[in-house]
């Protein structure tokens with residue numbers, strides 16, 4: 001079987017470098033180009049003596065010259081959308097991990113990929129443990145009336161709460177079919193101390209240097225609690241999920257949203 005050919009968009013960024021390493025480690029994938037707005041050289045040296053690939057700030061020309069099967073994007077939301085339009089029109093499948101895409105963006109990616117007969121995977125969290133936690137939280141949500149979420153990230157994270165925490169709360173409410181019970185505190189002595197509220201789920205955001213990304217969902221009932229917690233210790237945690245997405249996206253047409261939808265996780269829609 002010939003390896004799946006990959007171009008990385010945002011190749012000079014933190015995630016882009018991890019993806020480059022992961023693609024080069026996998027014998028069934030081949031990195032054939034790199035794009036980044038900060039490119040100042042024409043070649044990117046690959047790890048493990050894998051040679052060099054063309055590096056450019058011009059995505060369109062790299063796709064035209066290299067004809068990859070998959071474009072992996074870890075950039076910023078505006079750049080992802082420009083890349084999605086260019087890639088789909090050139091018949092290139094898309095794996096997008098960039099945060100901050102709107103519902104309109106997702107609809108456009110679905111339309112673009114359907115009309116150009118390519119696959120697109122967009123996942124705000126490629127960590128396998130986060131996808132499994134989401135699945136378990138959906139199950140637990142059917143049995144508990146009360147739940148709160150604590151998410152912990154490094155102090156440079158721009159947004160709060162995390163997209164993953166919002167998506168987890170929404171999935172739990174959808175699975176339960178109604179909002180959770182939220183015990184109102186009669187006297188909130190410090191504004192915001194009960195967190196942000198989404199359909200009865202209080203979400204608390206911790207921001208500290210030294211953290212990578214963690215999330216804990218705590219369910220409560222009479223005489224018991226159930227805690228589900230996922231911790232990441234390095235960006236490598238995202239790579240198995242990205243690699244699964246690259247291998248799956250070439251078999252599909254249209255948008256698949258979320259890593260859980262690519263895995264055999266009951267209740268998440270489709271599975272591999």
Ligand SMILES: NC(=O)c1ccc[n+]([C@@H]2O[C@H](COP(=O)([O-])OP(=O)(O)OC[C@H]3O[C@@H](n4cnc5c(N)ncnc54)[C@H](O)[C@@H]3O)[C@@H](O)[C@H]2O)c1
Nearest residue numbers: 010012013014015036037074075079097098099124125126
């Ligand atoms: N889905 C996930 O599991 C997951 C995990 C971690 C981070 N992320 C997201 O991935 C994105 C990238 O994160 P990062 O930590 O690598 O950021 P980063 O800033 O280290 O890297 C982003 C790269 O994109 C490049 N870039 C920006 N605009 C561009 C453009 N118009 N054209 C080409 N390249 C452009 C930058 O030069 C930079 O090299 C963020 O949105 C982050 O939230 C997602």
